[in-house]
Amino acid sequence: VSFDDVTALQQRAAGLFTAEISPDWTIADKPNGGYLLAMLGRAAGLVGLHPDVIAASAHYLTTPEPGPVTIEVEVLRSGRSASQLRTSLQQDGRSCVQALLTTSRLDADSTAYWDRGVPAPGSLPMADCIRIPDRTPTGLSVAIMRQVDLRIEPGCLGFADGRPSGRGELYGWLALPDGANFDPCSLLYAIDAFPPATFEIEATGWVPTLELTGYVRALPAPGPVRILQRAQLIEARRVDEACFVWDVTGRLVAQASQLAGIKLG
Amino acid sequence: VSFDDVTALQQRAAGLFTAEISPDWTIADKPNGGYLLAMLGRAAGLVGLHPDVIAASAHYLTTPEPGPVTIEVEVLRSGRSASQLRTSLQQDGRSCVQALLTTSRLDADSTAYWDRGVPAPGSLPMADCIRIPDRTPTGLSVAIMRQVDLRIEPGCLGFADGRPSGRGELYGWLALPDGANFDPCSLLYAIDAFPPATFEIEATGWVPTLELTGYVRALPAPGPVRILQRAQLIEARRVDEACFVWDVTGRLVAQASQLAGIKLG
Numbered sequence: 001v002s003f004d005d006v007t008a009l010q011q012r013a014a015g016l017f018t019a020e021i022s023p024d025w026t027i028a029d030k031p032n033g034g035y036l037l038a039m040l041g042r043a044a045g046l047v048g049l050h051p052d053v054i055a056a057s058a059h060y061l062t063t064p065e066p067g068p069v070t071i072e073v074e075v076l077r078s079g080r081s082a083s084q085l086r087t088s089l090q091q092d093g094r095s096c097v098q099a100l101l102t103t104s105r106l107d108a109d110s111t112a113y114w115d116r117g118v119p120a121p122g123s124l125p126m127a128d129c130i131r132i133p134d135r136t137p138t139g140l141s142v143a144i145m146r147q148v149d150l151r152i153e154p155g156c157l158g159f160a161d162g163r164p165s166g167r168g169e170l171y172g173w174l175a176l177p178d179g180a181n182f183d184p185c186s187l188l189y190a191i192d193a194f195p196p197a198t199f200e201i202e203a204t205g206w207v208p209t210l211e212l213t214g215y216v217r218a219l220p221a222p223g224p225v226r227i228l229q230r231a232q233l234i235e236a237r238r239v240d241e242a243c244f245v246w247d248v249t250g251r252l253v254a255q256a257s258q259l260a261g262i263k264l265g
Numbered sequence: 266v267s268f269d270d271v272t273a274l275q276q277r278a279a280g281l282f283t284a285e286i287s288p289d290w291t292i293a294d295k296p297n298g299g300y301l302l303a304m305l306g307r308a309a310g311l312v313g314l315h316p317d318v319i320a321a322s323a324h325y326l327t328t329p330e331p332g333p334v335t336i337e338v339e340v341l342r343s344g345r346s347a348s349q350l351r352t353s354l355q356q357d358g359r360s361c362v363q364a365l366l367t368t369s370r371l372d373a374d375s376t377a378y379w380d381r382g383v384p385a386p387g388s389l390p391m392a393d394c395i396r397i398p399d400r401t402p403t404g405l406s407v408a409i410m411r412q413v414d415l416r417i418e419p420g421c422l423g424f425a426d427g428r429p430s431g432r433g434e435l436y437g438w439l440a441l442p443d444g445a446n447f448d449p450c451s452l453l454y455a456i457d458a459f460p461p462a463t464f465e466i467e468a469t470g471w472v473p474t475l476e477l478t479g480y481v482r483a484l485p486a487p488g489p490v491r492i493l494q495r496a497q498l499i500e501a502r503r504v505d506e507a508c509f510v511w512d513v514t515g516r517l518v519a520q521a522s523q524l525a526g527i528k529l530g
Contacts, residue, residue, distance in 0.1 A: 054503070055476040055524050057322030059349050059365040061342040076363055077326040082475075084324050086363060098341055098351060100324040100363055102475060102524075107501060113530030114466055114499040116433055168381055201379055210347075210367060211320040213478040215505055215524050217498055233482055233517055234379040236372060238319070240480055240520060252498055255505060257522050259320050259367075259480050265378030 001147070003176045003186050007039050009046065015073045017043050023066035024147050028140040030063050033097075033209040034192025035144075039071060040087040040099045041188045047073040048083030050103040052184040057213045058099035064091040081105075106184065106219045115252065118228065118244050122153040122171040126224055129153050129172045130160075132195065137162075137203075149175040149224070150193060159199040168201045168231035170194050175224035182225055182247070184216040191243045191256035194229040198239055198262055201231060207239065207260045214256035220247035234265045266412070268441045268451050272304050274311065280338040282308050288331035289412050293405040295328050298362075298474040299457025300409075304336060305352040305364045306453045312338040313348030315368040317449040322478045323364035329356040346370075371449065371484045380517065383493065383509050387418040387436040391489055394418050394437045395425075397460065402427075402468075414440040414489070415458060424464040433466045433496035435459050440489035447490055447512070449481040456508045456521035459494040463504055463527055466496060472504065472525045479521040485512035499530045 006022040025035045041053040069091045076084045082104040089097040129151035134142050152172035158165045174193050176186060191214040196207040226246045231239055239262045245254040271287040290300045306318040334356045341349045347369040354362040394416030399407050417437035423430045439458050441451060456479040461472040491511045496504055504527045510519040 055324070057324065057365060057476060057478055059320070059322065059341070059367060061349055076324070076360055084326055084363075095341055098349075098365055100322060100365060100476075102324060110501040110530075112498060112500045114433065114496070116495070116497050118497070168379065211322060211365075211478070211480075213322055213476070213522065215476075215522075217500055217503070217505075230381070231379070232381050232383070232520065233377060235377045235482055236375040238482070240482075255497065255522075257478065257480075257520075265375075 002178060002180055007042050007185065009039070009043055009071065015047050017071040019069050019071055021064055021066045021069055024143050026066060026143050029066070031066060032144055032189065032192060033060055033212060034189040036089055036097050037099060037192070037212060038185045038188040040089060040097065041101060041185045043071045043073045044085045044087055044101040044103055045185065048075055048085050048103045049078050050083045050105050052104055052106040052216065053101055053188060054104045054106070054216050055102040056099055056188055058097055059211050060097055060209050062094060062096050064089065064096040106216070108219050110218060121169060121228060122155070124153050126151055126173040130157055147177050148193065156200055159203065162203070164200045164202060166201060168197050169228065170197050170200060171228045173224050174227055181222045182220045187216050187220065187245060187254040188214055190225055190227060190245050191254055192258065194227055196260065197229040197231040197241050198234065202264060204263050207262050210259045210261060212256065212258040214254060216254050218251060218253045220253040221249045221251070223248040225253065234262060237262060237265050267443060267445055272307050272450065274304070274308055274336065280312050282336040284334050284336055286329055286331045286334055289408050291331060291408050293471070294331070296331060297409055297454065297457060298325055298477055299454040301354055301362050302364060302457070302477060303450045303453040305354060305362065306366060306450045308336045308338045309350045309352055309366040309368055310450065313340055313350050313368045314343050315348045315370050317369055317371040317481065318366055318453060319369045319371070319481050320367040321364055321453055323362055324476050325362055325474050327359060327361050329354065329361040373484050375483060386434060386493060387420070389418050391416055391438040395422055412442050413458065421465055424468065427468070429465045429467060431466060433462050434493065435462050435465060436493045438489050439492055446487045447485045452481050452485065452510060452519040453479055455490055455492060455510050456519055457523065459492055461525065462494040462496040462506050463499065467529060469528050472527050475524045475526060477521065477523040479519060481519050483516055483518045485518040486514045486516070488513040490518065499527060502527060502530050
């Protein structure tokens with residue numbers, strides 16, 4: 001099933017949509033948070049005057065089940081070059097995700113004016129990276145790994161053998177089903193697609209995202225994307241992670257930070 | 266005038282406050298974006314069940330003038346360990362800033378469980394850093410610099426002489442009026458207090474914040490805070506910046522990212 005299909009929206013009224021969370025885009029039966037944000041991004045692109053999400057900030061209230069949801073979008077401001085919108089995803093009358101988004105129009109011909117250059121730690125081609133299995137070591141189903149092709153470089157796969165490197169970072173590649181090209185909406189999934197970078201520090205259970213902010217900086221070239229997911233600080237049972245996404249040409253196309261809960265610290 | 270005074274709120278109804286934007290906390294007569302977010306954080310701490318902001322995501326719609334504003338707060342979810350809230354700042358019926366916030370209770374005794382360690386580029390004590398003047402080279406008033414004590418290390422002050430280093434980062438110290446201690450609310454100001462890190466790339470006019478997300482990770486020790494503000498990518502007239510805030514003991518107490526407009530790229 002394509003990413004477009006699992007994020008399809010039916011418009012019910014001005015600023016009101018219904019959608020269906022796919023049971024296939026889940027980890028232990030819970031939908032991925034970036035997948036939910038991509039749905040909100042798609043709705044924002046339809047309601048505002050501008051098609052491309054460039055900034056999205058989501059707060060996760062409660063995890064919806066696979067199945068029908070309602071998405072509401074309110075335009076906060078429509079400018080010449082950008083629209084600003086408030087969105088929410090609800091299920092059975094409960095608000096599950098709230099997000100503020102900015103949309104604009106990204107130009108396929110833009111180039112970086114100045115780039116600090118994040119030291120991309122990996123260098124292997126996708127074919128030399130290891131695909132993540134669709135089941136956790138404890139036997140939970142990671143159904144989403146049967147949909148996307150997510151591969152991690154062998155150098156940061158210590159956690160798979162119970163020997164995390166302690167570096168707290170994961171890097172590798174992500175491709176959508178059938179090798180579909182990424183767009184600003186699916187990049188909102190990409191920024192939350194990787195396993196928690198904390199797996200390379202210490203094994204824990206679920207690391208639920210509390211807040212996720214992503215910036216889409218450019219339209220990606222066709223093909224898979226390279227991702228770096230990096231933990232910064234674990235304290236008081238919370239961790240922040242940074243994420244960088246490059247297209248196959250090595251261009252930085254998305255960046256994100258998230259705060260998540262973790263049973264450490 | 267103390268930071269508490271310029272962020273004071275008057276409650277008018279459940280979840281409804283009025284406040285006064287100080288003309289002294291402005292740059293070229295525009296209030297600082299982190300100062301406005303601190304007001305929203307204070308309102309969220311009063312309305313929710315938890316006192317300390319730990320995550321805040323703000324989208325800036327239009328810049329309010331100094332003077333009276335209205336702040337609305339809606340509780341989205343109240344949990345045992347955290348509250349999630351939606352807030353907005355309005356002036357003359359126009360929404361100026363919208364933010365989603367998470368509040369919790371920070372424990373003064375918590376310690377970092379794991380810290381990647383951001384390479385703090387500076388090392389000079391505050392007394393050896395240079396205070397930012399209260400007027401731009403083009404003669405605009407930076408009134409806020411008469412309120413706070415913001416000092417930058419000489420090594421990243423090339424921009425002050427028209428010779429930016431090209432490194433796109435600024436580091437130094439920040440103290441509140443009368444040396445008041447920082448708390449989670451005033452840390453929301455600290456994450457946006459520094460000049461744009463792009464000043465150390467190329468001189469431009471105003472670099473207006475479009476989106477600002479901050480995480481407060483710990484209660485800071487009494488005293489000033491050390492700040493690193495760092496640009497990552499300038500493309501299509503937008504720049505993202507990361508910010509790190511440490512207390513005087515060297516503990517990482519806040520982190521942020523922002524997307525801003527810039528007349529480059």
